[in-house]
Amino acid sequence: MPAAPDFPPAPDKIQIRRALISVSDKTGLVEAARTLADMGVELVSTGGTRKAIADAGLAVKDISELTGFPEMMDGRVKTLHPIVHGGLLGVRDAPEHKAAMDAHGIGAIDLVYVNLYPFESTVASGADYETAVENIDIGGPAMIRSAAKNHGYVAVCTEPADLQEVLDALKAAGATSFELRKRLAARAYARTAAYDAAISGWFAAQLGDDAPRRMSIAGELAQTMRYGENPHQKAAFYRFPNPRTGVATARQLQGKELSYNNINDTDAAFELIAEFAPEAGPACAIIKHANPCGVATGASLKEAYERALACDPTSAFGGIVALNSKLDAATAEQVLEVFTEVVIAPDADEDAVALFRKKKNVRLLVTGGLPDPLQPGVTFKSVSGGFLVQSRDDARLAPADLKVVTKRAPTDAEVRDMLFAFTVAKHVKSNAIVYAKAGQTLGVGAGQMNRKDSARIAALRAADFGLDLTGSACASEAFFPFADGLIQAADAGCTAVIQPGGSVRDEEVIAAADERGLAMVFTGVRVFRH
Structure with missing residues (x-):
């Protein structure tokens, strides 16, 4: 040199x-x-x-x-x-x-x-x-x-x-x-x-080179923060050039400065709600620590929020609310009855904004639209000494993608419930189990070391809040390695199960489903989220 x-x-x-x-x-x-x-x-x-x-x-x-x-x-x-x-x-x-x-x-x-x-x-x-x-x-x-x-x-x-x-x-x-x-x-x-x-x-x-010999990541400083995930950690937020619609492009109408955890959780909430196209009807997701407490659709945005809140009103305290359509005053009034850190929506009407001004610390973000869940892109995860890169999880399912593996085929209503539950499970930390019915999550089990515990915890939460799992659909984001998790779900009251399949014990799991009269479908698609 x-x-x-x-x-x-x-x-x-x-x-x-x-x-x-x-x-x-x-x-x-x-x-x-x-x-x-x-x-x-x-x-x-x-x-x-x-x-x-x-x-x-x-x-x-x-x-x-x-x-x-x-x-x-x-x-x-x-x-x-x-x-x-x-x-x-x-x-x-x-x-x-x-x-x-x-x-x-x-x-x-x-x-x-x-x-x-x-x-x-x-x-x-x-x-x-x-x-x-x-x-x-x-x-x-x-x-x-x-x-x-x-x-x-x-x-x-x-x-x-x-x-x-x-x-x-x-x-x-x-x-x-x-x-x-x-x-x-x-x-x-x-x-x-x-x-x-x-x-x-x-x-x-x-x-078309998904793994070039050298990869550079560039961002522009959007915000320095008082601290990171914990008070002893330093943190800053950087925005990519031409970023995907979401937290990085959102306009904050009011509220305190966003924290590291706020941004992380709000991103998780908005990515989940982007799965629900506004033209299909109003939808709401409530997130806590990057996991959904409740997700629901409704005849109105207010009803969607109320149904999402009903899934776990305890965990929703201090959570993030994401909406798939313009925030109106009726919904804003309901949201503000519960302590909420951030509300993010494509837009908000003047009456809703006026209500939020009375709660000056609550952060209200508008994005101008929803990201396309099928938009190509990559995600990054840092590890000691390097980083991992993968394509964005754009897995989406239609009824035709489902393979019925049990003696009983699901009803049309069960298919709708299974697809809804599987869509939510895609955004739950693994191992994940989601119970849902009629466009509403009834119980969410997240981040457990085994799938049986996730199924049990999701059922316990439903019981805690008086939600009946009878006739519900159960989604597992990865296959059941043993029949015990499926049996737990069946005992809780679910009648239809959606899972990727692919376990060496699939036949054992299918037999357990048939024994209990369940309808079960395989997706062939795993949606782990670590």
């Missing part, structure tokens, strides 16, 4: 005499350029950026006036030149660098303000392959990286907020400090890393 050269220490204060500006997002450009010009800074720019500055009546040099070369190859080559990069990388106080700059007429560039071609938004718009490739910036990242490397002498900005910090420093002290330039350099490298991550991720998708 290159040895560190014997450079003199970088000075603390650097005056800005020349600035190179080239931006695709021109928000605040003219105002910032005018401020720099008023401070006597020479402005150098390219293409549309130069035109916008010049049209505002400000003196600005075209980059070709520095390099002596015209912009060429449809704009692909304009800043990739020794005059530009020498001006960015030259160590002003190093005699050899200074001599080279003098010999070749390379002037120092003290400030770079570059934001990149909009690759991420171009891809998100559904642009074709050629358009996406054309929006891969080359000169921009090169200038950013050069300026960031030489942060001892150069201030580098990649977004308006960065430039504002520089302008504030110039107004206050007439110069940038080394500490500021170091912070800006760190942000600049993070920006180019995120940009490259977006490009490499897009290429992997184009090639």
Whole structure:
């Protein structure tokens, strides 16, 4: 690796005499350029950026006036030149660098303000392959990286907020400090890393490569938090470029700042409720510690909430409420009768919002819609020394997907109940058992080390709240390894069972179901959630 050269220490204060500006997002450009010009800074720019500055009546040099070369190859080559990069990388106080700059007429560039071609938004718009490739910036990242490397002498900005910090420093002290330039350099490298991550991720998708040799994850800071899962842990929330509809895109209408656990649980709630299309009718999910306390449909949103609450009103205390359609005042009134941490819905009417204002600490989030549960994507899970990646669980079942394995076939009502229960079980921590009937969960058993205990706990919870499991459907998100879990469910009153199948003891489990007159179907699909 290159040895560190014997450079003199970088000075603390650097005056800005020349600035190179080239931006695709021109928000605040003219105002910032005018401020720099008023401070006597020479402005150098390219293409549309130069035109916008010049049209505002400000003196600005075209980059070709520095390099002596015209912009060429449809704009692909304009800043990739020794005059530009020498001006960015030259160590002003190093005699050899200074001599080279003098010999070749390379002037120092003290400030770079570059934001990149909009690759991420171009891809998100559904642009074709050629358009996406054309929006891969080359000169921009090169200038950013050069300026960031030489942060001892150069201030580098990649977004308006960065430039504002520089302008504030110039107004206050007439110069940038080394500490500021170091912070800006760190942000600049993070920006180019995120940009490259977006490009490499897009290429992997184009090639259908689910496991590329290297994978980068990039996010933008959305929120710092007082603490993480526990008070002794530090935490922050990052948003992906072009995120999936949900917590990351939600608008908070009121309430306290969201905590780490709030965001985690609200995401679980909204992903579950997204399984229920609004056109199929109102639905509500109540979540506690990322597990559903109750899920239900109803003739109205208010009824859906009341039926979901009935499944486990004790656990719902301090929970998360997710709704699949616009929150109305009648539903809001019912929700606010129980202490609730967060309510998330596609929208909320004015009367509902007014009711929430009376409970100023309750967080109300609106998302503008529901995510498509079939939308492709990946999920990440950190492990010590690395992370796991898998495709999003988009398993969905229809009646035609079910294989009847018992002597008795289920009725149409039982099929509906089984599919509802299995949809909910997909969002319950394994091992999971869900009892449901008529579009309502009656008992949920989550996260147990064996399936029999999950079946027993779900039945006990139903009994605690006076819910009759007679004639209910029972969903198991993975196969029954022994007949004991199924027998537990049958003894609780269920008459129909839905499970993936695939156990070496399937015949034993089927025989136990037949003995008790149950209808049982296999899905062939497992929906573990750890």
